[in-house]
Amino acid sequence: MKRVLEILFLSVIVAISLSCNIDEEITTALPPRILADTKTSYRLKVGDELRLAPNVENDDEASFSWSVEGREVSTERAYIFVAESVGRVCVTFCVTTTSGEAKQDYTIDVIDSFKVYDYTPAPGQFINELKTGGFDGTESTAESAIAYAERRLTDGNWVSLGGFGGYIIMGLDHSIANGEGADFAIMCNAFDGSSEPGVVWVMQDENGDGEPNDIWYELAGSETGKVETLQNYEVTYSRPSGVAMSVEWVDNQGNSGVIPYMKEFHSQECYYPLWVTEDSYTLAGTLLKARNYDSMGNGAMWVNPHYDWGYVDNASPEDYVTAERANHLDIANAVDSQGSAVELEYVDFVKVQCAVNAKSGWLGELSTEVCGIYDLNN
Numbered sequence: 001m002k003r004v005l006e007i008l009f010l011s012v013i014v015a016i017s018l019s020c021n022i023d024e025e026i027t028t029a030l031p032p033r034i035l036a037d038t039k040t041s042y043r044l045k046v047g048d049e050l051r052l053a054p055n056v057e058n059d060d061e062a063s064f065s066w067s068v069e070g071r072e073v074s075t076e077r078a079y080i081f082v083a084e085s086v087g088r089v090c091v092t093f094c095v096t097t098t099s100g101e102a103k104q105d106y107t108i109d110v111i112d113s114f115k116v117y118d119y120t121p122a123p124g125q126f127i128n129e130l131k132t133g134g135f136d137g138t139e140s141t142a143e144s145a146i147a148y149a150e151r152r153l154t155d156g157n158w159v160s161l162g163g164f165g166g167y168i169i170m171g172l173d174h175s176i177a178n179g180e181g182a183d184f185a186i187m188c189n190a191f192d193g194s195s196e197p198g199v200v201w202v203m204q205d206e207n208g209d210g211e212p213n214d215i216w217y218e219l220a221g222s223e224t225g226k227v228e229t230l231q232n233y234e235v236t237y238s239r240p241s242g243v244a245m246s247v248e249w250v251d252n253q254g255n256s257g258v259i260p261y262m263k264e265f266h267s268q269e270c271y272y273p274l275w276v277t278e279d280s281y282t283l284a285g286t287l288l289k290a291r292n293y294d295s296m297g298n299g300a301m302w303v304n305p306h307y308d309w310g311y312v313d314n315a316s317p318e319d320y321v322t323a324e325r326a327n328h329l330d331i332a333n334a335v336d337s338q339g340s341a342v343e344l345e346y347v348d349f350v351k352v353q354c355a356v357n358a359k360s361g362w363l364g365e366l367s368t369e370v371c372g373i374y375d376l377n378n
């Protein structure tokens with residue numbers, strides 16, 4: 001009998017301890033946790049959709065809440081954000097269980113919907129090195145190069161125009177009106193001492209076919225009309241005969257030179273755009289006198305001073321807005337091929353073209369960089 005009582009007693013102890021463990025499991029369940037690798041900032045074009053579905057641990061029987069600028073929009077596990085208008089939006093995700101809650105903020109910058117129509121850079125150290133944009137660096141058609149450029153600009157990253165004459169043509173999903181003052185902005189990567197000016201050209205879709213095949217008008221800048229500024233300057237680049245070679249050029253002023261191959265920094269086989277099918281091509285535009293100089297006299301520190309106004313990738317106190325990393329441009333400065341002012345109520349296409357033909361020692365060729373375009377009238 002004593003043995004039976006002992007067994008009963010032990011059974012009760014085991015049962016109590018088991019039930020204690022269960023209670024403990026419930027009361028000490030871990031609170032939900034949003035995994036740290038969640039991407040929390042995005043750039044979208046108007047009209048884009050983004051599916052947000054953060055990875056959450058300890059989310060048994062959780063409830064979810066999504067809010068946009070503080071207003072609840074969904075209680076689903078995942079949320080599809082639709083970019084409706086330009087600006088910065090804060091989206092908050094909240095997961096709640098009986099053990100606690102976790103929150104995650106997302107910052108979404110919605111930019112104007114834009115399109116790249118052409119990306120024809122001059123040769124340069126960043127050309128064909130397109131892997132920096134998540135591509136494989138061997139884009140060999142105009143279409144794939146345009147896709148690369150669009151992707152880069154959507155992310156707010158730079159697209160290099162290479163040496164003199166290299167250009168990109170962009171447009172928004174609407175005409176840009178010529179209002180009071182500056183009308184649109186071009187983002188770039190200029191900073192004080194690093195200005196690589198690009199001239200801006202604008203065009204109206206006069207024939208209404210949606211393509212930039214009409215008349216380009218230059219936006220005059222501070223250098224327009226100066227003796228040292230050359231209109232109709234042309235440079236012809238020739239495909240190198242082998243890999244790892246500089247790209248030779250001749251201009252229409254009797255000069256020649258090279259876009260130097262710089263193996264130690266950019267070791268892709270060739271700096272001549274792979275999607276240019278001809279063995280040589282000519283880029284024509286407006287040449288500004290280079291201002292770059294070797295500030296220490298020993299080649300270590302090159303400075304690229306800014307120009308007064310009217311250019312892209314130009315850290316001008318007059319039209320470069322540091323917080324936006326963008327130059328503000330005014331359609332009212334449009335001039336025709338004779339240099340006469342042209343009144344344009346709006347424009348549909350914008351071309352940015354590298355406007356200097358210069359090298360800065362070990363930094364290589366000067367090359368305008370473009371990071372995006374947006375309408376200032378919004």
Ligand SMILES: [Ca+2]
Binds near residue numbers: 179330
């Ligand atoms: Ca204006």
Ligand SMILES: [Ca+2]
Binds near residue numbers: 210
């Ligand atoms: Ca057209």
Ligand SMILES: [Ca+2]
Binds near residue numbers: 190194196367369
């Ligand atoms: Ca630059």
